[in-house]
Amino acid sequence: EAQVTQNPRYLITVTGKKLTVTCSQNMNHEYMSWYRQDPGLGLRQIYYSMNVEVTDKGDVPEGYKVSRKEKRNFPLILESPSPNQTSLYFCASSYKGVPDTQYFGPGTRLTVL
Amino acid sequence: TQLLEQSPQFLSIQEGENLTVYCNSSSVFSSLQWYRQEPGEGPVLLVTVVTGGEVKKLKRLTFQFGDARKDSSLHITAAQPGDTGLYLCAGDYGGSQGNLIFGKGTKLSVKP
Numbered sequence: 001e002a003q004v005t006q007n008p009r010y011l012i013t014v015t016g017k018k019l020t021v022t023c024s025q026n027m028n029h030e031y032m033s034w035y036r037q038d039p040g041l042g043l044r045q046i047y048y049s050m051n052v053e054v055t056d057k058g059d060v061p062e063g064y065k066v067s068r069k070e071k072r073n074f075p076l077i078l079e080s081p082s083p084n085q086t087s088l089y090f091c092a093s094s095y096k097g098v099p100d101t102q103y104f105g106p107g108t109r110l111t112v113l
Numbered sequence: 114t115q116l117l118e119q120s121p122q123f124l125s126i127q128e129g130e131n132l133t134v135y136c137n138s139s140s141v142f143s144s145l146q147w148y149r150q151e152p153g154e155g156p157v158l159l160v161t162v163v164t165g166g167e168v169k170k171l172k173r174l175t176f177q178f179g180d181a182r183k184d185s186s187l188h189i190t191a192a193q194p195g196d197t198g199l200y201l202c203a204g205d206y207g208g209s210q211g212n213l214i215f216g217k218g219t220k221l222s223v224k225p
Contacts, residue, residue, distance in 0.1 A: 099161050
């Protein structure tokens, strides 16, 4: 089944403790991206990657890192999480970027205490 | 940062009613997409429009792209409870093939 998977689905952590949210797709897509979704603010793009070893900042990249060493994986790294990074995070992939269909993962709900 | 205004923010209607959701920007889109998101899930694409004046239909849903490519609308005819969800528009301003801007969404509730 074609899909985007994210792990973990739920995470509660404390300020300053480094964490990684993994994202994997099995559709051989070149493009992958990360979003955060907050009440009243909607979906905002954090980072995107047009292909392996190519990453670019989205609209809210501060406090996040990404890497794209393999085509199928695009992990989101929070080196020193803070409470304002408490959010619902979505990974998405598409064939070659916009305006191709974006396929979203199921989301990761992160709480930083 | 480009802004994409979506209205209304909330909509609660009875089954069988019609409704329209709007998506507006001061900038021109290269393309615009509409997604629907259900609780606990990621957004799912409904349609992509790329040509000014374009109209696309998906069963009871009609999507229109403005002639100037600065606005779009989603019209639902005879809404059903299964239409309940969060509707999101997302625009591409053409600067990059990777940057997609989302509106804040319209939360639709259709009561039986």
